[in-house]
Amino acid sequence: MRRAFLILVLLSTLGLLLAPYSSAAQINSTNTVIVLPTLKVVDGVPLHIGEDAISGSRLGAFLVLQGITAGEYSTTVHVPVEYHSVVIEDMDQFYRLTPRDMPDVGINVSDEPVGKAVVVAVNFSRVEFNITAGAAQFDDGSVKIIFNENTTPLEIRGNYKVVYTTVNGRDTMYLYTTNETLSESKSLGESITVGGWKLEFLDINLDVSQMLVMITYPNGISKQKPMTEGKYYLMYQDPQGNVDFEEYDSYPTERVDELLKEGSRSVFVFVPTDLFVGINNAQMVTFNYWYYQKAREYQDGDVYKGQWVWNIEPEKNLYILYLHVNASAGFPEVLIKPGKALSLPMNWNLSIEPIFRWEKGKLEGIDGYRFVRRVVLAKKATITAPKVEVTEDVNSLIINDTALTAIPADKNVIIVGGWVSNRAWKVLEETYGSSTVDAIKREIEEKGYVVKVLPNPYNPEYKVIILAGKTYRQTREAVDEFMEKF
Numbered sequence: 001m002r003r004a005f006l007i008l009v010l011l012s013t014l015g016l017l018l019a020p021y022s023s024a025a026q027i028n029s030t031n032t033v034i035v036l037p038t039l040k041v042v043d044g045v046p047l048h049i050g051e052d053a054i055s056g057s058r059l060g061a062f063l064v065l066q067g068i069t070a071g072e073y074s075t076t077v078h079v080p081v082e083y084h085s086v087v088i089e090d091m092d093q094f095y096r097l098t099p100r101d102m103p104d105v106g107i108n109v110s111d112e113p114v115g116k117a118v119v120v121a122v123n124f125s126r127v128e129f130n131i132t133a134g135a136a137q138f139d140d141g142s143v144k145i146i147f148n149e150n151t152t153p154l155e156i157r158g159n160y161k162v163v164y165t166t167v168n169g170r171d172t173m174y175l176y177t178t179n180e181t182l183s184e185s186k187s188l189g190e191s192i193t194v195g196g197w198k199l200e201f202l203d204i205n206l207d208v209s210q211m212l213v214m215i216t217y218p219n220g221i222s223k224q225k226p227m228t229e230g231k232y233y234l235m236y237q238d239p240q241g242n243v244d245f246e247e248y249d250s251y252p253t254e255r256v257d258e259l260l261k262e263g264s265r266s267v268f269v270f271v272p273t274d275l276f277v278g279i280n281n282a283q284m285v286t287f288n289y290w291y292y293q294k295a296r297e298y299q300d301g302d303v304y305k306g307q308w309v310w311n312i313e314p315e316k317n318l319y320i321l322y323l324h325v326n327a328s329a330g331f332p333e334v335l336i337k338p339g340k341a342l343s344l345p346m347n348w349n350l351s352i353e354p355i356f357r358w359e360k361g362k363l364e365g366i367d368g369y370r371f372v373r374r375v376v377l378a379k380k381a382t383i384t385a386p387k388v389e390v391t392e393d394v395n396s397l398i399i400n401d402t403a404l405t406a407i408p409a410d411k412n413v414i415i416v417g418g419w420v421s422n423r424a425w426k427v428l429e430e431t432y433g434s435s436t437v438d439a440i441k442r443e444i445e446e447k448g449y450v451v452k453v454l455p456n457p458y459n460p461e462y463k464v465i466i467l468a469g470k471t472y473r474q475t476r477e478a479v480d481e482f483m484e485k486f
Contacts, residue, residue: 027066027412027465030067031412032413033414034063034414035399035413035414035416038423051472052472055475055476056398060394060395064394067391070385071386073382073383074380077380078377078378082372082374083374085097085102087367088369090368092125093125094124095122096119098110106350108151113146113148118146118147119145120344120371122369123142127142130335135335135337136369137335138325139325141324143322143352144320144322145320146318146320148318149162160177162175164317165314167263171311172298172312174260174263175295176260177293179291180290181288186201188284194289197216197291198215202214209229210229211272212225213226213227215245217243218237227272228272230273232251232270233247233248233269234246234267235270236259263294264294266292267291268289271288272286273286308324308345323342336353340353401423402423404424407457407464408458409462414467415468417475422468431457451465451482
């Protein structure tokens with residue numbers, strides 16, 4: 001056991017003695033102190049020995065320079081960018097914006113609202129130059145944005161269904177979020193919650209053809225209902241909040257469509273596809289369901305934003321937002337003066353800008369119009385520049401050996417000079433033990449000097465470095481080697 005312990009001590013000591021210079025790679029003047037010997041005392045003040053003081057000053061200057069390195073600095077730069085279309089002349093035409101006229105339009109525009117495309121159109125017969133106001137005047141219906149059911153700006157996430165109908169003579173569209181689940185299984189005693197509906201599976205009959213279900217409706221009422229395998233159960237909440245329950249032999253497509261066109265708040269179709277009773281009375285139900293929850297509704301004349309109003313054409317599956325001007329109904333004149341633009345109501349950052357004609361400083365008319373898209377691009381910029389971590393006063397990082405009473409946990413320590421002249425070696429022996437320090441002394445005797453890097457026992461981020469020789473000149477050689485190989 002003593003032999004094993006001795007081997008362990010020797011290996012530990014060897015590890016300390018073989019520590020590489022590279023372990024001190026992050027040393028600079030801000031995180032290091034230099035300990036110089038002070039054997040000479042004048043008027044009670046210890047002074048650094050001349051040769052070692054010179055070495056210490058050179059070493060201090062070196063550490064200051066080590067704090068000046070190349071560093072990368074990054075920031076995000078926000079750059080405003082403006083895209084323009086070609087100039088469009090006012091020929092009283094019905095104009096549709098195309099990617100040919102504006103390649104950077106930022107949206108999928110087309111002549112027809114098909115697929116994922118929208119139509120951005122200007123009826124120039126309804127746009128004129130108002131010489132009295134000195135502005136472009138956009139009249140009722142002069143600008144339209146035409147969507148289909150794939151592109152409506154209704155901001156609904158997930159799956160949804162659009163239903164067209166007429167309510168009190170006004171074209172209306174209802175938007176329902178949809179949810180479909182197929183072949184899900186639950187044990188008796190478990191439940192499912194879909195929207196405001198909750199179904200709890202209570203029991204299965206002896207011939208495994210029916211089950212008993214507790215239904216909790218969105219209005220909070222609960223009722224027990226028997227459900228037969230393969231039957232379709234339609235549950236709904238009408239526009240006034242009333243609830244009902246109906247049974248069908250197959251999926252009730254026509255009835256579901258009817259309820260949706262009535263504007264029902266929710267429609268829930270449930271079918272138990274398999275009832276199972278196994279060994280140990282394990283009872284399961286497998287089912288499908290379809291759920292519709294009304295999310296939005298719009299009618300002709302409803303305001304989308306500002307003076308942009310809906311015109312719904314259900315027979316064509318189209319939704320049209322148009323610029324509405326009707327002063328008596330609270331939709332005032334739209335006059336666009338120089339320096340201004342007519343903004344489209346979407347989040348496309350797209351607007352229409354008149355190009356005014358000036359003659360001798362006087363506004364004479366309009367040469368045309370262009371679409372303008374203004375966006376702010378965020379770009380990450382990275383530069384390489386000097387990074388400075390230095391101590392302004394080099395003398396502040398040099399201390400005498402009497403000032404070092406223990407190895408600090410927040411600094412690198414460089415001890416200059418051998419054990420004869422530098423009393424900091426006593427702190428080394430207290431910290432690392434006599435066997436480690438004696439080994440370093442023997443190495444100095446054999447080689448003339450050492451550059452030794454030891455781990456700081458109180459903080460692995462810092463080091464203790466010994467630069468010592470048998471003579472002042474050999475100590476200087478140790479300092480030179482450290483600075484060369486650092």
